[in-house]
Amino acid sequence: MTVDFTMQFPAGFLWGTATAAHQVEGGNTNNNWHAWEQAGGGRIFQNQTHGRACDWWGGRYAEDFDRAAALHHNAHRFSIEWSRVEPQEGRFDDRALAFYADLIAALRQRGLEPMVTLHHFTDPLWLAGQGGWTNRETPARFARFVRMAVEALGADVRLWCTINEPMVYAAQSYLLGRFPPGKRNVRAMFAVAENMLRGHALAYHAIKSIQPEAEVGFAKHQISLKTPFPHALHHGALRLVRWVFNRAFVVALTTGELRLPLRRVQVPEARDTLDWIGLNYYYRFQVSFSPLYPQRVFLNQTQPRDGIRGPGEVGEIWPEGLFEQIKWLCKTTGKPLYVTENGVPDPDDALRRLHMVRSLRSVWKAIMHNYPVRGYFYWTLVDNFEWSEGYDPRFHFGLYACDPQTQRRTARPSAALYGEICAANALGSDAIRRAIPPDEFDALFPAPPVQTRVTLPPRGG
């Protein structure tokens, strides 16, 4: 018996991919990441630098948008590089703004709705020199840049995303030391989270004052968590990580109060500053606690049981976690949601189609539960500069492979699957059958048991 179905998505659903300026543009020499790359010292895979990346600054965005349009995407999320628009404090570069206006026009010409991110991990050098996001003046400086960007580009942009993954930025830069400035200081991490919250709030109000009809949100990275046996021993650690990393920032946007360990701050201007919430979702981690180290919490990437095994250290990829994250974010904020990033590092395209099917099945399930999911942006269109992983071949996330030396793009098989899904606005059994092995199909979509013998009640009984 075969199982046939169509998981239809709502009319007007946005389908696309997401990118970030520093990862695709190339030649970004005026931000803190450039300086970090130049310093070497093994901070980035093989001491690589972003170089030409995907050469979007050289104009190759146009051919990549052709690819997206040919795959029936109707939207694209990208970011504006602050250090290009404001190369020195208070001096704005009209040429940079014109570049982004052209890029947005190129999207519109191809029928792609732009979603514009205003901060995606990089800071202008002049800002980094003032302490970056640890500085209490930074939120106001960010809002000034945002105002310039919205004045220049707002006529063609409806969807604005203020900040990408504030807690990832804060943790990677100030707790784990993997992003510039490479600090390990929990207090600094909390100060950065607070300032990013203020920055988001000021940016929200700035955008709405210029363009009241704009729809403004931000992209929140959520991680799935689990505990080892005995669960009760580790549950406190799970709650702590879940609160700090997944929840505190989002709750602050509804209450106007940011509650972090040993820190409770009022940020009333942050209340009700969301028109939508963005979800970036990738991994599941195991949280544990050891009585031998009562001050510590352990976070590990474990190998999967029901998830997908990622490359190298990546550990567990668990697409089904999307459902819980969508549910929590929609319930907490009461707002519509875009999946602003979701993808898998997979150079050989061995996992990607299964991952895509499982992920979209979870998103569809959330829609069936009446959670207002409005769109899905796959991470990413073409392989690009993957931060500390540089161009490490294990961390290629693209629907298209891209060789940064030759700039040659090659479609991976999953690009066609995604194109088919976008064209149909649906995930259908025929497309899935063609994309994943039969045993995976049967495991995901088991045929209902066939009743072979029917026992009727005795007559007149």
Ligand code: BGC
């Ligand atoms: C970031 C992207 C990054 C992706 C894959 C996300 O957390 O926003 O910039 O490339 O993860 O690691």
